[in-house]
Amino acid sequence: MTMCFSSTLSLLTTLAFASLLFTTCSSLDSLNDKEALLSFRSMITSDPTNTLSSWNNTSPICRWAGVRCDRRDRVSTLDLHGLELTGSISPHIANLSSLRFLYLQDNHFTGPIPGQIGSLTRLRVLNSSSNHLQGTIPPNLSACVNLKAVDLSVNTISGTIPTTLWMLSKLQVLNLAQNQLTGPIPTSIGNLSSLNTLNLGTNTLSGPIPRELGHLKTLQQLQLSINNLTGTVPPSLYNLSSLVSFALASNDLYGEVPSDIGFRLPKLLAFHNCFNQFTGTIPPSLHNLTKIKSIRMSHNYLVGSVPPGLDKLHDLTMYNIGFNRIVDTLDFVASLTNSTVLRYLAIDENLLSGTIPESIGDLSAGLSKLYMGGNRISGKIPASIGRLTSLTLLNMSHNLISGEIPPEIGQLKQLRMLGLAGNRLSGEIPASLGNLSLITQLEMYENELVGRIPDSFSEFQLLLSLDLSSNHLEEAIPNGVFTLTSLTSLLNLSHNSLTGHLPQDIGMLGNLIVLDLSNNLLSGNITDSVGQCKSLQVLSMSNNSLLGLIPNSLGNLKGLQSLDLSSNRLVGSIPQSLEKLQALQLLNLSFNDLDGNVPKEGVFRNRSAVYLEDNPNLCFGLSSCDGFSPSHRRKMAVHTVVIITLALFLSCLLIAGVGLILFLKRRVREKKVADVASAMKGQHRMVSYAELYKATEGFDPNNCVGAGSFGSVYKGILRDGMEVAIKVLNLATSGASKSFVAECEALRNVRHRNLVKLVTLCSSLDFANNDFRALVYEFMSNGSLEDWIRGRKRREDGAGLSVVARLEIAIDVAGAVDYLHSDCEPSVVHCDLKPSNVLLDAGMCAKVADFGLARLLLNEASVQDSVTSTQRIKGSIGYIPPEYGFGGKPSTQGDVYSYGVMLLELVTGKSPTDESFVGGLSLEKWVRAAFPNRTSEVIDTELDVTNVIRSGACTISPEKQLMCLVSMIQIALCCVLESPETRSSMRDVLHHLESIKEALVKKPQIVV
Known part of the structure; x- marks a missing residue:
């Protein structure tokens, strides 16, 4: 009995000691957690919501904001997402040895991800997305063997993807999108057998897509868009029957999409392979996927017709096959009327023909954007288009569309952009277009429109760009057009038959960059108020019947780069104020009746930039014109011409010979430039001068980041948000065209991670119809x-x-x-x-x-x-x-x-x-x-x-x-x-x- 009691007492003593030891260790662990959290807080430099104020010594850590503990009072979850915290991630976070969930997304953390994070072996979720983290992905992240989700997207993480990530055998989500990762996609990712989401989009990854990704039998989301991936798509990827989203857009991939893709990927809801070099046809089986929501195959080299089956796609929200070589009529549009949630339809820049069916008005009531431009569409615009009342963009430009503009377009009150340019539209512009109160861009140039510009255009209070050029419009320009203070980009009414005087209200266009009223029948004086348009960079009023003096107020247009007042009836002297326009690169005052001395400073120093022909009363190089009357000077000019004609005759023979040689050389050089630029079009999307002009804020000197032998380099942002460096060639410099050709030829077929990537190029005309060439590189x-x-x-x-x-x-x-x-x-x-x-x-x-x-x-x-x-x-x-x-x-x-x-x-x-x-x-x-x-x-x-x-x-x-x-x-x-x-x-x-x-x-x- 005594022995039994003794044994029992010993057991109780042991249990009590073990309990005390456990409690002591648990307390020490909690103390370590507290020190780790305080160290984390010490590296936070800004806490605008004051959330971390609860992290103090007066309350237990398990009650601190964003902290959750397990049953042993150990920190198991740290959730600080969306608090706008600024600072860096403390390496001491590795001391939270029981941490399972770490949420730091949507803050402003900078610096690297601490390498010590590999010590968190119990970690299941790591989310540090949408910060400003730098450095590389810690290789020892693979030591966190219990990880199920890693999201480091939307940061500036660089380097390569660690090959050791295959050790995370439980990983289900890997999101590294929108970083600066380089190098190839590791083949070892194919060993992550539990992976259901792989997002590596928007990086600079290169090389081929590993065929080993075809081993990921549970993969549902595959996002590889916006990289530099090359080669063909491994056939094994088309066998991943679990795929729901398959995105390969904006790479350098080629080959054909399998015709049976719809049978091999039966769960597919999104298929995006746009901006690549895919050939072949649109797979008919893709239209058999009755649940599919998004199909984006634009900017490839697809041929053939639109296959049947669109009428089955009831859940389709986006269908984009633009910028291919599709040959078909528009009959397939009727099939899309069953897609009642369709929001985006793009069939532009193909070889589509035929007329627009009346059923276009039966498309989804929620359709927001409709691109049809750049085809061979003929016939009239059906009045039913007015039923698409949710449209924010309608572009039918550059087709063969005829007839009148249906007034029903005025019912599209959500419209922001209307493009009808480059067609054969006739009749008058409907006054109902004035109902488009949200319109920001209106393009109807190069048509056969007649009549006057509707007074209702004065209702466009949000309009940024208006182009009605190259039509047959008549009568005076409504004063309301010149009161549209929202106009900032372009007002182009050139090549019409507009009459009347320029109103004083023109000075209200203080934010406008380009104003072109050339080739009309405008008369009267140029009002002084033009000088109030202080943002103008291009001003053209040539080929009109304008009278009187050139306003001295034009000298107030400090950013003016091109001024064309040629072929009018202007008189008087050239204002001295034009000498002060430092940005002026082109001045055309020819074919007027100007007199007096020609200024000598500013743009007038550059003879090739100033055109003064057929102003017989102008004096060049003289201190005064007062010694002779205009008629006497004309007689002297005639006598001088007679005297030197004989000498010039012989000289002309020599000049003609030399000119012929130079002309032939120039033609050869220009042909080479055109050939090279044309060859590059197949590999890079081309941009216009206008887009580059806007991207650089009008080639603002503040955006100039360098200059070289053949031109200047500007920093700019393209309309898709890409930051680029734009190399603008100075074609007046000897060898500049050869430089352009050399650069294009050298870069035509080269691709390497250590060569600056050529994004696109521009070989066109500027706003003054001068040759313009530029190369656009990654910034x-x-x-x-x-x-x-x-x-x-x-x-x-x-x-x-x-x-x-x-x-x-x-x-x-x-x-x-x-x-x-x-x-x-x-x-x-x-x-x-x-x-x-x-x-x-x-x-x-x-x-x-x-x-x-x-x-x-x-x-x-x-x-x-x-x-x-x-x-x-x-x-x-x-x-x-x-x-x-x-x-x-x-x-x-x-x-x-x-x-x-x-x-x-x-x-x-x-x-x-x-x-x-x-x-x-x-x-x-x-x-x-x-x-x-x-x-x-x-x-x-x-x-x-x-x-x-x-x-x-x-x-x-x-x-x-x-x-x-x-x-x-x-x-x-x-x-x-x-x-x-x-x-x-x-x-x-x-x-x-x-x-x-x-x-x-x-x-x-x-x-x-």
């Missing part, structure tokens, strides 16, 4: 390598480029040049490698730009001009290889030399044209004299190689840093050898640099 937010070497760009902490950063930039550039030399057919020689032509994106990835001097190495010897034959040494002083100075042809070895000079500059910080290099001394000789024993003397003084630095999880000692720089110099010196045959190839350079990096930065071990 590189971190400027040029030259900016970083010269210290004009620095990191947020004030530091410059580290050793590792310089090495990675060198590798990026070498990879791009090696691709041009070895992987392109024919090979491309850049001819102008230098730091200012190497640009850096937000993730500090280096990309080679400016192919204006590039050459294609063709096999035909006759095509390969020497430098002597072109009369121009290709390249920039200091980077030009010596053989080019002796007539050598552009070559890959020449690029290697330029790269070597740039690599020396990257290490030393010294430009090859530095003022210290005199008396035969050069950058190469200066470095070679110090190599290798005194290398530290030539290293950039901005580089501090005396301290240990970190790169990811690696520690790099000063010795390793110095060895890296010595090796880079050695490679550079092998590139700048005088004899081209002895220089390294770019492939060897690339391999050596990659070996240096591998030795310098060891890849961290992944701890599971």
Whole structure:
């Protein structure tokens, strides 16, 4: 009995001790959680909702806002989404060892995702979307083996997708969209057997789509749109019968969509493959998916007709097959009347013909946008169109539509944009259009409209752009048009038969950019109030019957770039105020009756920009015109003409011969420009001058980010929101057209992550009908390598480029040049490698730009001009290889030399044209004299190689840093050898640099 009691007592003592130990450990764990949360709060710099005020020592952490605990009072959930918090994520969050759910989305967090997050092995959901997070995805995120959902979308995360993510075997959702990720899609993602959502859209991912993604048998959402993916779609993806959404838009994919896609993907609700290079026909089986909601196949090369079956798609909300080569009538439109929730219909820019059926008015009452422009549609616009009262956009421009504009269009009171331009519409403009009180853009140019502009147009209080040009409109312009203060973009009434005087109210157009009233029958004086239109950049009133003086108030239009008052009856002198218009690039006052002295300053300094023909009473180059009467000067002019006619006759023969030669050369050059631009149209969407004009705010000098030999570069935002760099060529500069051709030819078929991406191009006419050419590139937010070497760009902490950063930039550039030399057919020689032509994106990835001097190495010897034959040494002083100075042809070895000079500059910080290099001394000789024993003397003084630095999880000692720089110099010196045959190839350079990096930065071990 005593023994039994003793045993019982011992057991109770043990249990009590265990309970005390558990309670003690639990208290310690809670204390750790509290410290972790307080550390997290300490890195929050702004809490506008004051939510974290409850995080204090007076209340238990389980009662803190956004914190939820488990039964052991351990933090299991941290939910701070949508609080507009600013700051960075504390690494101490890793001490919340019981954390299962982390919600930080919709805030303003910056900085990297802490690598310590891999310690949260119980974490199931990680959502840090819609912030400003930077850096890379921590590789050890794969240690969080219980993760089911990872959402890091809408940040600025860069680098590649870790290949180790396949270890997250329970992962169901992976959303990395809208970041700056590069590189290929890891094939290992195909091992995530539980995945149902994969969203990698809106990044810069490259390479083919891995066929291994076809192993994801439970996948429902696949979003790969807006990347640089290439090749064909793996057939295995069309076997994922669980797919609900399949989006591949805006890549470089090609091939045909399987005709039986509708049978192989029976659950599909959204199929998007627009903005690619798909061929073939619209798969008929796609229309058998009776539950499908969205079909977007625009901007491809699809042919054939619209297959039957549209009448079964009752849930369809979007149908977009625009910008293809579809040949059909509009009979299929009647089938869409069963799609009662249709919101978006785009069939524009195809080869559709026939008339618009009356049944168009039976389309969904909720239809918001209807695109039909750019086809071969004929006949009349049916009155039933007026039943589509939810339309916000109706575009029927550039067809063969005839007849009158139905007044029923005035019933579309939600309409913001109406496009009827480029048709054969006749009759008068219905006054009922004045009911479109929300209209912002109205285009009816290039038709056969007659009568007057309706007075009801004065009701357009939100109108931004109005274009009625090239019609047969008559009578006076209603005063109400000139009181539309909302007009900011364009008012074009040119090429009509409008009469009357310009009203004083024209001065109310103070926000208007382009005003074109040319080629009408306007009379009377030009009112002084025009000078109140201070936003005007283009003003044309040519070919009218305007009288009187040119208003001096035009000098108030500080942003005016083009002024055309030619072919009127203007008299008096040219206002001196026009000299002050610094932005003025074109002035046409010809065919008037102006007199007096021609001003000498401002635009008048540029003879090619000023047109004053057939103003016989103007005086050029004289201090005064007062010595002679106008009639006497005309007689003197006649006598002078007679005297010099004989001499001019002989001169004309010579000039004609020379002119013929120049004309033929120009025709050849223009044909080449047109051919190259035309070839590029198949690969890039073309943009108009007007769109680029708007994207750059009228080529505002404040948006100019650089200038070069052949033009200027402007920062702009296209209408789809893309931030771009627009290189506008100055065609007056000798060689500019050749530069455009060279750049187009070089970029036509090249594609590499380290080449600046050509988004589109523009080869058209500006508002003054002058040739305009521009290349539109992706915008590189971190400027040029030259900016970083010269210290004009620095990191947020004030530091410059580290050793590792310089090495990675060198590798990026070498990879791009090696691709041009070895992987392109024919090979491309850049001819102008230098730091200012190497640009850096937000993730500090280096990309080679400016192919204006590039050459294609063709096999035909006759095509390969020497430098002597072109009369121009290709390249920039200091980077030009010596053989080019002796007539050598552009070559890959020449690029290697330029790269070597740039690599020396990257290490030393010294430009090859530095003022210290005199008396035969050069950058190469200066470095070679110090190599290798005194290398530290030539290293950039901005580089501090005396301290240990970190790169990811690696520690790099000063010795390793110095060895890296010595090796880079050695490679550079092998590139700048005088004899081209002895220089390294770019492939060897690339391999050596990659070996240096591998030795310098060891890849961290992944701890599971």
